[in-house]
Amino acid sequence: MERAAGARLSPGVSKWDLRQKVWDYMEANNLADFPRPVHHRIPNFKGSFLMNHLVQKWEVFGKAREVKVDPDKPLEGVRLAVLQPSAHAVCSVTLGQTQFSQTRLPHRAGKTLLVPTPRLRTGLFNRIVPPPGAAKDTLRKCATSQGVRDYSVPVGLDANVHVDLVVVGSVAVSEKGWRIGKGEGFADMEYGMMVSMGAVREDTVVVTAVHDCQVVDIPEALLGDHDLTVDYILTPTRVIRTGCRRPQPQGILWPKVSHKTLEKIPILRSLRCREERAGKDVTLQGERTDVPAVVEAATGAMDARPKNLAWPEEPGLCQASPRGESVSASSDRLRGLSTLFVGNIPPATRVSELKAALRERQATPVQLTWQGAQHRAFLRYGDKATAEAATLALQGLSLHGCVLRVEAAKAQRHKTASGQCRADQRSSPVLRAATD
Numbered sequence: 001m002e003r004a005a006g007a008r009l010s011p012g013v014s015k016w017d018l019r020q021k022v023w024d025y026m027e028a029n030n031l032a033d034f035p036r037p038v039h040h041r042i043p044n045f046k047g048s049f050l051m052n053h054l055v056q057k058w059e060v061f062g063k064a065r066e067v068k069v070d071p072d073k074p075l076e077g078v079r080l081a082v083l084q085p086s087a088h089a090v091c092s093v094t095l096g097q098t099q100f101s102q103t104r105l106p107h108r109a110g111k112t113l114l115v116p117t118p119r120l121r122t123g124l125f126n127r128i129v130p131p132p133g134a135a136k137d138t139l140r141k142c143a144t145s146q147g148v149r150d151y152s153v154p155v156g157l158d159a160n161v162h163v164d165l166v167v168v169g170s171v172a173v174s175e176k177g178w179r180i181g182k183g184e185g186f187a188d189m190e191y192g193m194m195v196s197m198g199a200v201r202e203d204t205v206v207v208t209a210v211h212d213c214q215v216v217d218i219p220e221a222l223l224g225d226h227d228l229t230v231d232y233i234l235t236p237t238r239v240i241r242t243g244c245r246r247p248q249p250q251g252i253l254w255p256k257v258s259h260k261t262l263e264k265i266p267i268l269r270s271l272r273c274r275e276e277r278a279g280k281d282v283t284l285q286g287e288r289t290d291v292p293a294v295v296e297a298a299t300g301a302m303d304a305r306p307k308n309l310a311w312p313e314e315p316g317l318c319q320a321s322p323r324g325e326s327v328s329a330s331s332d333r334l335r336g337l338s339t340l341f342v343g344n345i346p347p348a349t350r351v352s353e354l355k356a357a358l359r360e361r362q363a364t365p366v367q368l369t370w371q372g373a374q375h376r377a378f379l380r381y382g383d384k385a386t387a388e389a390a391t392l393a394l395q396g397l398s399l400h401g402c403v404l405r406v407e408a409a410k411a412q413r414h415k416t417a418s419g420q421c422r423a424d425q426r427s428s429p430v431l432r433a434a435t436d
Helices: 013-027 048-056 058-063 071-081 136-142 145-150 186-196 259-264 264-276 325-333 351-360 384-394
Strands: 066-069 112-116 125-128 152-155 165-168 205-209 231-232 239-241 294-301 303-309 315-318 339-343 367-370 374-378 404-406
Touching: 048 058, 048 071, 048 205, 048 231, 066 071, 071 112, 071 136, 071 205, 125 145, 125 339, 136 145, 145 152, 165 186, 186 264, 259 264, 339 384, 351 367, 351 374, 384 404
Parallel strands: 066 112, 066 165, 165 205, 205 231, 294 315, 315 367
Antiparallel strands: 112 125, 125 152, 231 239, 294 303, 339 374, 339 404, 367 374
């Protein structure tokens, strides 16, 4: 079986390291179809549409009546399987250690397909309603992103929905059920919202469909309370029952939600208002410390003026120093025991990757100053104790195989940024700071 994680993982491996490893492997071995490249996507692995036939022969799928399937391209075949009208299937298939019983399994009409709205911009779900007597070609269109727009009915928070099966896309997943998405957190958030509206129960099954190479070893230490895990993994060659007993998210974790995120997702604002009326604590990220809104800047070799971009996932300020600003000038602005220096940042690293790594290690700063062209960044924390805790949390952190140097900025004021990882460094690199 192909596995992207053939190489030994370093002790400080992050989610971004694992994503990059899988994306690079799939690109190098031509294991994905359109859209390409697969980086920063849920990969549309080769053979993904054939999961349509596999899932129809799966007993768990046969018993499900309401199925929520993410809108990712590699899950198009699974969405079609939910919609297809064939009434029965005879199963006599063995994949790996999973044997399908030789029984006739009803799995037609009566199944409801729910698809989240892209990036939750206009609501939570769409219920896909094909035209009466729809032909195969029409059903196939209904399973596409265009079909979701053309043949759907919105489903609100008050809808009487009881989801039996949740199908999510993944970048990487382990046989223990630990899952890593593309880093935007929508699958985790959607599940938390379904918990809040009573749409999922303890017996709701969570499954992901991936290529065999996407099944890798994932340290449990990388998982947070908000991370969704899976009960089954479907690949083109086998079905893996993970036996995962880690608790699923028990609703929205409001302290992890920023004001920027709330502004972008109306359905999340509605849910927050409802839970606030119910007397729940809906304090958002940074509210207790009165942290200002996030602003991120991008500095590139082709543009002398930094561009400001939003970082919706986190509070605090993130500023990129204009080109030519001296290390001492930046340090003077951020000096103090509450500021950390991060060095040895490899070329072509994006600021979003560093932010994701900081979130994963629960070391999000109040302010991040990005100096990607100099392979360094400065992290400012509210007090000395928080900065010291962050220093410990970030020890051993690596990006793209390079272990970052993290220490108090005061000790770095008169040092040059040395010992940097220069592998694959190109002349005149354009280092972009961009959101996920």
